Amino acid sequence: MGHSEPGLERIVRVDPPKHHFTLLRNPDGDYLGTEDGERLQLFDHVDDKAIWKQLESDTFGHPASGIELHSDPHRDGHLLSHADIKVGADANPSEEAASYMAHHGPALMPSDYLATFQENGWVCLASILSPDIVDELERVSCCGRWSDRAYDRETPVLNQTAAFAQAAVEPVSLWLIRQYLSTEEIRLAHSPGLAVLTPDDGERDVQGWHSDFPYLWGITRNRDNDQRIPVGMSGELSMGVQRNICVSEFTRENGATCFKLGTHVLNSGPPEEWGTGSIYAQRGHRAAHGLPYDGPEADIIEAPAGSIILYDARTWHRAGVNRTDQRRAAILQAMTPSFLMPFGDTSMPYKQFMKGPIIDQLLKRDQTAFAELMVHKVIGPGGMGAITVDKELTGLFQA
Ligand SMILES: [Fe+2]
The missing domain is CATH 2.60.120.620 (q2cbj1_9rhob like domain)
Structure with a gap:
């Protein structure tokens, strides 16, 4: 095969990231997040408010506000609680914790x-x-x-x-x-x-x-x-x-x-x-x-x-x-x-x-x-x- 000579363009290399943030999604796929660091909410989009970081196998941190969620693994998902209060599928406090999925997120905020x-x-x-x-x-x-x-x-x-x-x-x-x-x-x-x-x-x-x-x-x-x-x-x-x-x-x-x-x-x-x-x-x-x-x-x-x-x-x-x-x-x-x-x-x-x-x-x-x-x-x-x-x-x- 007759390959031509490579060009002389400047290379801008983007390296593979060493870590990724996590997106937490309810069963409908809505994104869990918080605006004020107190009340959890669902969002239809992802900006800093809906970015999480897995800190331990049972803890997700929220870099924008500093709050943490506790997680109990449940089938393919996570049962979440915030300050010992279970998180429902609508992000509100609930008697029963809903299962959230942890999805692959961005490397940066x-x-x-x-x-x-x-x-x-x-x-x-x-x-x-x-x-x-x-x-x-x-x-x-x-x-x-x-x-x-x-x-x-x-x-x-x-x-x-x-x-x-x-x-x-x-x-x-x-x-x-x-x-x-x-x-x-x-x-x-x-x-x-x-x-x-x-x-x-x-x-x-x-x-x-x-x-x-x-x-x-x-x-x-x-x-x-x-x-x-x-x-x-x-x-x-x-x-x-x-x-x-x-x-x-x-x-x-x-x-x-x-x-x-x-x-x-x-x-x-x-x-x-x-x-x-x-x-x-x-x-x-x-x-x-x-x-x-x-x-x-x-x-x-x-x-x-x-x-x-x-x-x-x-x-x-x-x-x-x-x-x-x-x-x-x-x-x-x-x-x-x-x-x-x-x-x-x-x-x-x-x-x-x-x-x-x-x-x-x-x-x-x-x-x-x-x-x-x-x-x-x-x-x-x-x-x-x-x-x-x-x-x-x-x-x-x-x-
Ligand atoms: Fe083009």
Whole structure:
């Protein structure tokens, strides 16, 4: 196999964390936490209020307030008590303790990630997905220990494993995106799909430099040569966060995404001389002209499997080149405020998901969270309507 020479990009390495915090979830999947360090509450989201740390096998501490819960193991869960008072399923004091599940949480406090994200325009949540979710995602993408498995092209990927929707509703990254975009109402701009990068052959077409949806600077221009979001008109308000889930470990060798970090503040797309997406979309361009810019001004984020990389969609970047002999998988998700038109139709994949067997495997909270992300709505004088693509009308306007 004719691998090309590795580039000279600067490596930003995110190491595997030595510890993870814990999320405590009731049987519906709501998150246990406290705002004031006195009264326990349930939350539908995870910020510092809902972060716990296992201190001993029978004790969970709450770093934000300092309180501690006592735990009695119970089947797969924990019966909790606070100051010798049992905790019910609604987080209130109860005669009978409810069983809470301890879920894999982030390595850092959500507020620490937010400070980094707001300062730099990107942040990596190292190994935030649990090992069993990562293994399931590797199974459906036929990577890692599942590389001999045959890829299922018949079943929609959302219907192949609950891990896909579970990864999509990972709560710390969702909270960070809501804070960064300054709105509670965020959506998936397209149905999440697997991005499997197969070994490079030294000449195949590759992706050029671009900004992501909704900007798409460097990629698409309409017939008037305008940008989708006008360059130079994008100010403080970001209109998109890209969420890349590293199913496999991301390394320079296996094609980790290549960035020019910090470019979200420039209000413009990548320079043509770096080789933009439009240029590299021309068939055979790579074989004739070589790879897009891969010099020392670019950055590669190396991260362990199960990490989520969030970046402002304006950040210049391009897909990496896989110089190993192994497939490398990721899930790429464009996240936007609900006031933007989506990039693709999420209604059909969601309806298939609703009718399929997987939805019942999700906790109630995760079902709700996934529906919120996938269903785009119009809300106006006539009430609320869920948006879908009308095939008949589409046909009338197709050339
Ligand atoms: Fe992209």
